[in-house]
């Protein structure tokens with residue numbers, strides 16, 4: 001039994017607990033995972049490196065291909081049943097079904113990409129994945145600077 005609470009593993013203080021549901025919801029709202037005020041994306045899908053309100057470093061996020069994967073999964077599960085229902089009820093011409101469903105799928109995908117990416121980043125932050133764990137940062141160095149800065153002589 002842990003002394004600081006049921007969900008707090010040993011070695012992690014109460015102040016540093018990161019509620020999974022709250023951080024995913026804040027990510028879905030495209031807000032900072034810590035304070036819930038700062039913007040997670042100053043531009044479309046461009047993650048802010050540091051929150052302007054609380055100073056939390058968010059550049060450790062590595063969502064990679066997970067957001068488009070989940071967006072395709074969600075859009076497919078929404079659009080395909082709607083197409084099947086419309087086909088059964090209205091029997092529209094094929095060109096109409098194809099054009100409307102493709103348009104809806106594209107718009108839905110664009111609308112969902114930022115919230116889903118925010119949720120993935122929230123999941124990573126809450127689970128201290130990648131560089132979000134302060135205990136491993138000192139050992140690992142600053143991967144963000146190393147991975148993003150061009151190596152000396154790279155452009156020669």
Ligand SMILES: [Zn+2]
Nearest residue numbers: 032035051054
């Ligand atoms: Zn913040």
